[in-house]
Amino acid sequence: MAIELAPLPLPASADQSKFADFGREVKGVDPGSLSPEQLEDVKQALYQHSVLLFRGVNVTPEAQYALTKAFDPQSESYGHGNNKTESTKKSILHPDLKTIPRVPQVQLIGNGVVYDHEGLAEAKLKHPSHTTFHKTQVSPEDEANGVTRFYRWHIDAALYDLNPPKVTTLYGITVPKGSPQVVRYDDGTGEELPVPLGTTAFVSGKTMFDILPQELKSVAVRAKVKYAPHPYVWMAPARALPTGLGIESDGLELPSDELPEWEVERVKVFPVVWKNPVTGELHFEVHPCGAQELLVEPLPQGAKREGALFPDGAHLTNLKEVRELLYKMQRPGIAPPLVYPHDWLENDLVLFHNRGVLHTVVGAFKPDQVRAFHQCNLAASDEPLGPTPEDVQKWA
Numbered sequence: 001m002a003i004e005l006a007p008l009p010l011p012a013s014a015d016q017s018k019f020a021d022f023g024r025e026v027k028g029v030d031p032g033s034l035s036p037e038q039l040e041d042v043k044q045a046l047y048q049h050s051v052l053l054f055r056g057v058n059v060t061p062e063a064q065y066a067l068t069k070a071f072d073p074q075s076e077s078y079g080h081g082n083n084k085t086e087s088t089k090k091s092i093l094h095p096d097l098k099t100i101p102r103v104p105q106v107q108l109i110g111n112g113v114v115y116d117h118e119g120l121a122e123a124k125l126k127h128p129s130h131t132t133f134h135k136t137q138v139s140p141e142d143e144a145n146g147v148t149r150f151y152r153w154h155i156d157a158a159l160y161d162l163n164p165p166k167v168t169t170l171y172g173i174t175v176p177k178g179s180p181q182v183v184r185y186d187d188g189t190g191e192e193l194p195v196p197l198g199t200t201a202f203v204s205g206k207t208m209f210d211i212l213p214q215e216l217k218s219v220a221v222r223a224k225v226k227y228a229p230h231p232y233v234w235m236a237p238a239r240a241l242p243t244g245l246g247i248e249s250d251g252l253e254l255p256s257d258e259l260p261e262w263e264v265e266r267v268k269v270f271p272v273v274w275k276n277p278v279t280g281e282l283h284f285e286v287h288p289c290g291a292q293e294l295l296v297e298p299l300p301q302g303a304k305r306e307g308a309l310f311p312d313g314a315h316l317t318n319l320k321e322v323r324e325l326l327y328k329m330q331r332p333g334i335a336p337p338l339v340y341p342h343d344w345l346e347n348d349l350v351l352f353h354n355r356g357v358l359h360t361v362v363g364a365f366k367p368d369q370v371r372a373f374h375q376c377n378l379a380a381s382d383e384p385l386g387p388t389p390e391d392v393q394k395w396a
């Protein structure tokens, strides 16, 4: 039986024209027991539509791991590798992750205290909130009235040593009910976005690239990002912008000699734009918080130099300059009409193309609002593909 695809329910805030290909609900199949043909259809659909939703399904940690692994059979370890570095208290990811003992590639995430869960007697979970990560916060009065922020726009990736997972699966087990909230961008634009409580928000990396003006597309296809070694430890003392789309440049990052041991060969340098292996489309995929340097190739032969930025190439090492350029390229892509805030129901399974979207945690729960999700992604067996020489020729 073929899989059935239906559009995702979009909020009123969404620009429908930008979501024509984005997001599908997969109906009529059990994600834990797909036939080889159905699995192939699901894989194709994920690369074509970036986010897939299965509603009202029962998914064991084993089945979730198996489905996640099917996208990259040679991948094995959790996306952050479960290594010592990421489990040190210094890493900003430390409080967010609890491993399912039976299936260590699957993490329990959420909020509040969860008892007797898949072999965990008691797990204290804390939904990450902007209050501990952004330089400025929403006032307590506004927060009480449901105002919140995007936490941190990101790709699920260690960004050091390991390759970014191809797919992330998120399974909602306990979803607290509560009033909707309003995301305030607080960046001087006055932009706001109404969101369901505890939404996961997604934007398309393809749209982020498509809407750029020509001169920035030209930079994007010629550029690579060099990430900091152990970026989550490096960035831990620093504080984020109010949009959650990168870090304030206040010089607070850990100096490289205070980081855990690292090797130059394990530092990651990725293209700014990643080529979708199924559609061939280009997706703007940068984790702005971990970016440290930008390397821009010169214009290819025959390209128009007039009005071009960095026609002879560039190596940007000034952190503020790197961040400002990335922000200029990424901020348009998170405008309210371009955000899909998923409205979680219990037993929703969401698969997303981690190399084709950016996503973020949103909102704030009270300690007694218990939320339990299973998350799985696997460090990939290969690096993301950049633009081809033809793509560079076309867009530069």
Ligand SMILES: [Fe+2]
Binding pocket: 154, 155, 156, 359
């Ligand atoms: Fe994530």
